[in-house]
Amino acid sequence: MTEASEAGDAPRAAPDVFAPARLGPLRLRNRIIKAATFEGMAPDSLVTDELIDYHRRPAAGGVAMTTVAYCGVVPEGRTHRGQLWMRPEALPGLRRLTAAVHETGAAVAVQLGHAGPVADARSNGAPALSPMGGFNPVGLRRNRAATARDLHRVVEAHAHAAALAATAGFDAVELHLGHNYLASAFLSPRLNRRTDEYGGPLRHRARLALEIAASVRRALGDRIAITAKLNMTDGVRGGLTPEDSLQVAGWLQEAGSVDALTLTAGSSLLNPMYLFRGDVSVKEFAAPFPQPQRLGLRLLGRTFLRDYPYEPLYLLDKALRFRRELTLPLVLLGGVTDRDGMARAMTEGFEFVAMARALLREPDLVRRLRRDPSARSRCIHCNRCVPTIYSGTHCPLID
Template identity: 35%
Template sequence: MSRLFLPFPLGSLILHNRFLRSATAERMASSEGLLLPTAADLYRRLAEGGVGLIVTGHASVSPEGKAHPKMTGIYADFHLSGLKGATEAVHRAEGRIAIQINHSGGMKEVDLDQGPPLAPSPYLNPLTGHRTRELSEQEIERIIDDFGQAARRAVIAGFDGIQIHAAHGYLANQFLSPLTNRRKDRWGGSLENRSRFLLSVYRRVRQEVGPDYPLLCKLAISDFMEGGLTVEEGLQVAGWLAEAGIDGLEISGGLAGSRYQKGRSDLEWMKEEAYFSPYTRMVKQRVKVPVILVGMMRNLEVMERMVTEGCADLIALSRPLIREPDLVIRFREGIQLSSTCTSCNRCTGPSRQEPIACHYEQHVPASYDLANPRPQNKS
């Protein structure tokens, strides 16, 4: 049997296999952030579909940290009932589930309440078109504690692990990037100072959950923009997290405006598979903790090669599992060797008000061959 389907230790947690569901914003929460039963049902189907570890969509640690409408909240005890419903559904299916905790910072949509977007420094966000307000030192310390309180609630709710979001232009990533962090105090300037927020969040969360609880980080390896966080800097941050005791690193990257920008709507049909693999290989050479590869993973053969060749320890999937929640079982049983996801990127819906869903049948091109489910050249 392929090593992808064998049990894998992630900190103190033993996964059934090496497949993760990468955190994907479901937009399945009430306006107050209460996770709805539809989300619990989604997680249950992923667990029944064989996913080794389900990582939820990002949950806001602070009221003002919501990135968009219908984002899950974990900033109040009021949220516990919905979160417990999710963990109980997954555990009944003998699955494992971690929650991704996040603060949107300057990525917040301004039509939400709680004032203007907060960030390390004032800047104009090219994605939202809105200007941020600089965080005070007191606000920074309060948000760090908010991460700790969110971790406390995650444990109470029964999650098997926590992932700290430090990628995709959200607050922790904003502190890391010189493009969005121009502070002159201990939170900005040198890489050590720019990393202080993320490492402080990690230590505060670890303080809350204890030494044996599985903690992961989704880390931006680079901004891939001139003047931004460089790959070498990202590798150094990965090393610091590993030294601090992180249990796993999922490597991503790109600020709003870069070619690796999360959620872009102009994905090419022939997008290169496993495009973050050169960077996960570098991280694996730098750290001794499990490294997770995400990004355009579609073919089982490629996934196996990534693990065999030392590019990654685990494989994270997002859009393929929106299309086929039982894809891991299909892979394991030999029913198919590739995802039927066409990478059209419409699963996030025509507006940010709608829950994630696959719209595959609505736009399958005539040239698409279901017998060989890979994107066909449009020319």
Template identity: 50%
Template sequence: MTTAPSAAFTPMRLGPLTLKNRFIKAATFEGRMPRGEVTDGLIDFHIEVAEGGAAMTTVAYCAISPGGRVHRDTMVLDTRRATALRRLTDAVHTRGALVCAQIGHAGLVANTRSNRMRTLAPSTRFSAPAMGLVRAATIEQLDEVVSDFGVAARNAVDAGFDAIEVHLGHGYLLSSFLSPNLNKRRDRFGGDTARRAELARRVVERVRAEAGDTVAVTAKFNMDDGVRGGFWLTDSLPTARLLETDGHLDALELTGGSSLLNPMYYFRGDVPMAEFIASQPASVGLGLRVIGNRMFRTYPFEEAFFLPQARQFREALTMPLILLGGVNTMTTVTNALDEGFEFVAMARALLRDPALVNKFQAGTAHEGLCVHCTKCMATIYDGTRCVLRPESIGR
């Protein structure tokens, strides 16, 4: 038995929401929020996705505090930005789609020189993005992090978001606490799998409490850090079971890799090193010339590259799951639904063609146009885009 292609375009519940189909635009840093401000470009980015047929688009990445930014052009989801974001959520709703806010704290991934603020880590260690040593967070600082997540969730609701995605992946703060490689603490936030999950569980509980029962709460969750000694299935599966048992999440979006230590693990494809070097200040570009090939490992692109790990979670859990990673064809979508995944999340495929979902539904396309060159990665500093789209060529 195979799921009829039309099943991808049937409504599906996500907590209190009903999504019109099974397609979610995954969080992709838009590069359209200078100094963290809401711009027409940011709104237009998500209008295009909504008009293209996705059931829900995700605004990325909304920091819970100034110190939790990735860099100075990261938005902080405070009360002022919440008011400004109303234009975005209203615009997406007018186009018949829902909209999610991804919230998080960058932790070791934060560029402290750009932010001009210190960041946090589970244990003291050097961080290349922070360009220096990051000190272990105190208990008081972690209490403040939990509180800040709650405030950001409340602001997301006030801004009109339909869903909130808690960032538990890619080496960001909560993800780093889950990792045995990064978390060497000896208090209640470190040690075995359950103790390393304590901070993430407290945050998710607070977000759910502040979000209420009309907004969906999901998490972007690392299955595998792609790092020796990092968070892997032997830790991530039990952690996911704990999160499911807690009952505060409506779905998990399954991912992997580390922005801190192995970013190409969650991109897959060619490494756009020349473009990276060209997009950086001269001193950073020089560093990339010297050590870039060690920082950015090469992983050949494969369709649905996270599916083998994700199957382990589908077997172990009953909660809704969102399949992410190399979803480019209608066959992949159909097969994912056959295997019991409730939704698929797409990123680069929709950068290349935001109308792809509509084309899938009309039967005018069965595969996206993305060639997996990953050159879009180097465009995040002046507006994330596919360099092969007509309006991008020649820029």
């Protein structure tokens, strides 16, 4: 970490980002992870050749591990029907995917979760669950307030999905506890005003997230690595604060239910650009949506798609507090695109770094950075890749 070494007062030397590292029971060839970004390449909720190639390319390009996103643990937990959900029928395709990645020498993780109020109920053909119910602008339907029975089912579904992931050959699972998906929505005081055992004080609001992580640990033991993606802040008034997030992270650390945390921020429901810093074109974001969502986004998009200028390591300042107060391995994401940023992350005590958008434009960026420390990413942070998730995520600048 950042503390003094055992010998006394000299700080521990920062590791080389390209040196091998351990993540729980997993040994990675370096410390660079491809972050989960929805691929839009599973129209029948099953693995396709396009999805396999999407992950094979950055794996061949040098990342230590690529992360398949986003896999619902139950059908209504998808953000959209054209999205993977974990079930036995998906197993053959998942095995083909993991084998293809392993052939490159990289590891492969799968992100598991329940989209909750971010789910498109109209697309899924099933009500979206949320802490409180209410209108869902994603699918223009009403959410259904999750019952305790619903939540027990979701917890068990995470355990079953994790066990299936291990059977499919994945090296790690990442639990989605961020971006106001279901577990994250329960953490938010703004979205969760329940008065039962899942609402009120932070320990109650964190119950779902903690139960999910505990159930997955029981299901997997130490067979494969377990990580979680956790919001440091929702980036909205009345949402999860860094102080509360740090407490949740401390509870996860104390329980030993995860091997590392990926620190993220923002709300897919209320403020998505808090994470995706850089340019934003409301017109381009609205184009893939059917009416009347398209018109609504065109008219009101600026209240939802806010401007956050890009800068390197844009989540570092917030993440440093977590690094100071936790011993759990941490993954830094947000503006990690060059050797200087990676070295800074290592110096500050982060065990891993994650990148996503830059790898869309250059799947071989990691290999290029290793060969040439002065190399620079060609990603210009225009965010034109984000609306492509509905037609197969890619960088439009290389079409």
